[in-house]
Amino acid sequence: MKRYFILGTVALFFCFTPSGETPTKPSAKVKADADNGGLVLPKGFGGLVVSEGVGKARHIAVGANGDIFVRLSKLKDGKGTVVLKDENGDGKSDASSAFGNFAGTGIALTDKYLYASSDTSVVRYAMKNGSVDEASKETIVTGLELYGEHGTKSIALDDKGHLYVTFGAPSNACQEKNRTKGSKGMDPCPILDWHGGVWQFDANRKNQKHADGLRYATGIRNIVGLDWNKATGELYAMQHGRDQLTTLYPEMYNPEQSAELPSEEFLLLKKGSDFGWPYCYHDRFQSKKVLAPEYGGDGKVQARCEGKDKPIMAFPAHWAPNALLFYTGNQFPARYKNGAFICFHGSWNRAPLKQGGYFVAFVPFKDGKPSGDYEVFAEGFAGGPEIKQPNDAKARPMGLAQGPDGSLFITDSVKGKVWRVIHQ
Amino acid sequence: MKNNILIFPLFLAGILCFSWKEMPENQGVSFLKTNAVPDSGKIIYETYCLACHQEDGSGVPNMNPPLVQTEWVLGDSTRLINVILKGLKETEINGDSYSNEMPAHDFLTDKQIAEVLTYVRSNFGNKASGIKEEDVRKVRAKK
Numbered sequence: 001m002k003r004y005f006i007l008g009t010v011a012l013f014f015c016f017t018p019s020g021e022t023p024t025k026p027s028a029k030v031k032a033d034a035d036n037g038g039l040v041l042p043k044g045f046g047g048l049v050v051s052e053g054v055g056k057a058r059h060i061a062v063g064a065n066g067d068i069f070v071r072l073s074k075l076k077d078g079k080g081t082v083v084l085k086d087e088n089g090d091g092k093s094d095a096s097s098a099f100g101n102f103a104g105t106g107i108a109l110t111d112k113y114l115y116a117s118s119d120t121s122v123v124r125y126a127m128k129n130g131s132v133d134e135a136s137k138e139t140i141v142t143g144l145e146l147y148g149e150h151g152t153k154s155i156a157l158d159d160k161g162h163l164y165v166t167f168g169a170p171s172n173a174c175q176e177k178n179r180t181k182g183s184k185g186m187d188p189c190p191i192l193d194w195h196g197g198v199w200q201f202d203a204n205r206k207n208q209k210h211a212d213g214l215r216y217a218t219g220i221r222n223i224v225g226l227d228w229n230k231a232t233g234e235l236y237a238m239q240h241g242r243d244q245l246t247t248l249y250p251e252m253y254n255p256e257q258s259a260e261l262p263s264e265e266f267l268l269l270k271k272g273s274d275f276g277w278p279y280c281y282h283d284r285f286q287s288k289k290v291l292a293p294e295y296g297g298d299g300k301v302q303a304r305c306e307g308k309d310k311p312i313m314a315f316p317a318h319w320a321p322n323a324l325l326f327y328t329g330n331q332f333p334a335r336y337k338n339g340a341f342i343c344f345h346g347s348w349n350r351a352p353l354k355q356g357g358y359f360v361a362f363v364p365f366k367d368g369k370p371s372g373d374y375e376v377f378a379e380g381f382a383g384g385p386e387i388k389q390p391n392d393a394k395a396r397p398m399g400l401a402q403g404p405d406g407s408l409f410i411t412d413s414v415k416g417k418v419w420r421v422i423h424q
Numbered sequence: 425m426k427n428n429i430l431i432f433p434l435f436l437a438g439i440l441c442f443s444w445k446e447m448p449e450n451q452g453v454s455f456l457k458t459n460a461v462p463d464s465g466k467i468i469y470e471t472y473c474l475a476c477h478q479e480d481g482s483g484v485p486n487m488n489p490p491l492v493q494t495e496w497v498l499g500d501s502t503r504l505i506n507v508i509l510k511g512l513k514e515t516e517i518n519g520d521s522y523s524n525e526m527p528a529h530d531f532l533t534d535k536q537i538a539e540v541l542t543y544v545r546s547n548f549g550n551k552a553s554g555i556k557e558e559d560v561r562k563v564r565a566k567k
Contacts, residue, residue, distance in 0.1 A: 056486075073486065148514050148523040179527040181472075247475050348484040351474055391482035391490070414485065 024330045024405045026422045030091035037419050038395075040380040044333070047378070050409070050418040051093045054082040057416035059154065059323065060399040060409055061109040065130040068093070068418065070399070070411055071107050071116060073152070080104060081116055083132070084418065091420055099134050105224065106155035106165075115163065115203075117153040120144040122165060122201075141165060141201055141208050145194070149178075150222040156235065158228045163203040164235060165213070168222035169196035173242050173294045174278035181248050185294030189278050192218055196277055198226070198237065198269060217273040219280075219308065224345075225324035225400075226269075231338040232368035238321035238342060239265040239311070242281055242292070243349040249293045259350040260285075264319050265311035266340075266363070266370070276308035284314035313370045318347035319357030322413075323399050326365075329406025332423050339365045341377060341408065343397040348390045355390060358382040360397050360410060378421060381412060465543025468536050472529060473544075481548030487524045489517040491544050498545070498552045505555065505563040508537050534560040 032046025039047040050068065055076035061069045068084040076082070079098035087094050106117030114132055115124045121144060126136035140163060144153070150168025157163055172179050174189035189196070197220050199213035216235075226237035246258030253261065262281035267273070280289040280302075289305040291297030315321070323343035327336050339362060346358035359379035364372045382393035390396070399411035408421040470479075476488040483490035491497050494517055496504060511528035514521070529537070535557045542554040 148521075149525055151523060177527065178525055181531060244475055247472065250471070348478070348487065349475060351478055352470065389478045389480055389482050390484045391478065396485075 026091070026331065026405050026407055027089055029089045030407075030420075030422060032422060032424065038380055038383075039378050039419060039421070041378055041421060042375075044423055045421055046424050047419050047421050048091050050086075050091065050420050051084055051096070051416070053415035053417055054084070054096070054411075055416045057082075057398055057411035057413055057418070058105040058152070059107045060401040060411045060418070061107045061114070062401045062403045062409055063109060063127070063130050064111065064404050066404060067130060068401075068409065069107060069109065069114065069132075070416065070418065071105055072103055072416070073105065073413070075101070075103050080118070081107070082416075091422075093418070099132060105152040108155050108157045108163075110157065115140070115155055115157065117141075117155050117165070119151045119153055120146050122153065122155060122163065138206050140203070140206060141210075141213070143209055145210070150195075150240075152224065154224050154226055156226045156228050157203055158235065159230065159233070161203050163201045164216065164226065164228075165199050165201060166223040166226060166237075167195045167197055167199055167210075168224075168240075169220075169277065171278070172221075172244060173248075173292055175248075175294055179244060179248070185278060185292065187279075187295060191278075196220055198223065198235070200271075214271075216271055217267075217269040217275070219273075219275040219277045220267070221277040223267075224320075224322040225342065227324045227326050227340075229326045229338070229368065230328060231326065231365075234368060235269040236312075236324060236326070236340070237267050237269055238324050239267055239275065239277075240320055241265065241317055242277070243318070245293070252293055252299055255352060259353040260317050262317055263311065263314035264317060264321055264344075266313035266315065266321075266342075267309075268312050268368070273309045275311075276305050280305035280308055282311060282314055284316075287314075313363065313374070315344075315361075315374065316356060318349045320345040320347060322397075325400040325402060325408075327402060327406075327408070329402050331406025332408075335364060336362065339363060340370075341400055342374070343400050343410065345398055345413065346382065346387065346390060346393060346396050351389070355387040358387060358393060358396060360400070378410065378419075463539070463543065464536075465539035465541075466547075468532070468540040469543050472532070473540065476524065476526075481544065481550075483522075484524075486520075487522055489520070489522050490548075491550070492548045493550060494518055497550055501541075501553075501555055501559055502563050504541060505537065505560050508532070508541065509560075509564060530564075534558075534564065 033048045036047035037049040056073045058071040070082045080100045080103040084093035085095040102118040104118035108115040113124045122141040125132045147170040149170045154166045175183040177183040197218035200216040201213045222240040223237045241262040245253040263284040291303045322345040325341045342361045344357035347355045360377045361374045362377040363374045381395040395412035398413040401409040410419045481491040509530045512526040537560045538555045538557040545552040
């Protein structure tokens with residue numbers, strides 16, 4: 001902690017030298033709530049509740065004028081994207097509206113367009129004076145297969161005109177019968193042809209089908225959080241590791257081992273990357289990819305997993321990283337710049353052990369790689385020190401966005417509460 | 425010497441645990457029963473269902489449905505038995521949809537299915553009649 005303080009101070013000093021950028025401060029009218037909106041934050045940070053609840057919130061984006069756009073996983077009054085405005089400038093939403101008759105997860109905003117995904121498509125709207133022009137709606141990707149498990153589509157844009165879309169595997173471990181004890185893993189796994197990866201599309205071409213996209217990276221069970229890192233010009237993502245090692249293989253894994261395996265993986269995606277799902281999973285205690293039991297693994301042997309791409313960082317199992325954001329703002333102390341914020345939605349597959357996650361983490365970065373361990377950045381969402389059942393959680397962090405002044409916005413999937421975190 | 429004192433009880437516990445694990449399954453269950461430990465329906469629930477539906481049957485929002493006062497749990501027993509035998513997918517439950525899929529559990533015996541469903545129907549705030557082994561046998565035969 002102390003070390004970070006010193007680092008932070010040194011970094012801050014550089015901030016004020018002519019070569020550095022001037023920190024942006026939130027407007028004086030924006031103040032943290034007395035209780036920081038129920039969040040526990042590092043020293044110097046404050047939190048405020050922007051909205052008490054917009055619905056079942058997913059990902060979020062904030063425009064240059066401060067307008068907030070939140071995607072919903074379930075339509076509310078027939079609409080799937082909520083717009084929150086702050087007309088008096090105190091940081092709290094005082095006007096809300098909604099548009100689009102489709103629910104879904106993904107959202108990406110540029111100065112010209114707002115992209116939004118359903119589980120079967122990606123559309124975009126032109127932005128006119130900071131507002132969405134609903135009549136300008138264009139379908140960019142269409143006709144995607146509808147499936148429940150890992151079927152949500154998260155999206156990201158790069159700076160070369162590409163759109164990245166996640167295609168989670170409709171499966172836990174590519175067994176012949178999904179999640180069924182005694183059922184073998186399919187080999188090769190046919191799911192990988194069309195799912196279990198990230199596909200790259202042209203961000204400006206209309207009506208592309210799945211087959212028009214390029215399978216950019218594969219061997220990934222499910223991604224919800226991904227982000228283009230502008231500092232390095234690379235795509236990063238968070239993988240949700242497999243479930244149920246003990247229910248499927250009780251003779252090999254006890255409930256404690258199953259609660260701690262496999263890793264949730266922080267991935268650097270390059271064109272052609274293969275991270276090994278379903279054949280492999282990552283074990284952070286052995287610090288390697290091992291062969292999955294569905295493919296004859298014993299929890300130790302690597303076999304074909306030896307050459308698979310490794311994560312840049314491994315997190316405890318089942319925490320469900322649902323958003324990733326590289327911080328580019330100047331409001332937070334300089335050590336946060338280009339580092340990664342990660343929303344851990346919180347686990348369910350640790351039962352009967354107590355659950356974990358349910359917080360926002362920060363990972364410092366240097367030269368495109370983590371330069372230190374993760375830190376708990378924001379917690380207190382779920383209410384209470386321990387969560388036994390996910391349903392007990394009052395709130396679960398789900399989406400992340402950066403505001404024009406460098407504030408961090410966080411959504412909650414239970415009621416759709418929206419927080420703003422500022423540095424004072 | 426000191427080490428041995430510590431290791432011996434561990435060793436004993438190890439042997440006990442090992443021999444218990446080696447017991448044939450039915451014997452293991454009756455061993456628990458005579459000790460008046462939780463009913464076998466509860467044990468089956470903990471082994472096969474708890475991961476998804478959670479200890480108190482509250483489920484996982486958006487992923488796995490609750491088993492608390494749903495029409496599936498309280499309603500028609502044939503339909504309920506079929507959920508266990510055949511699994512369930514992409515069905516709305518009490519107005520909400522769930523992304524996961526309920527795998528078929530036809531590898532459980534008729535008796536085990538009857539016991540786990542009886543456990544579910546009389547716990548988590550549910551009050552519905554028990555399910556008999558005979559009921560499961562009939563539904564399975566029709567499959």
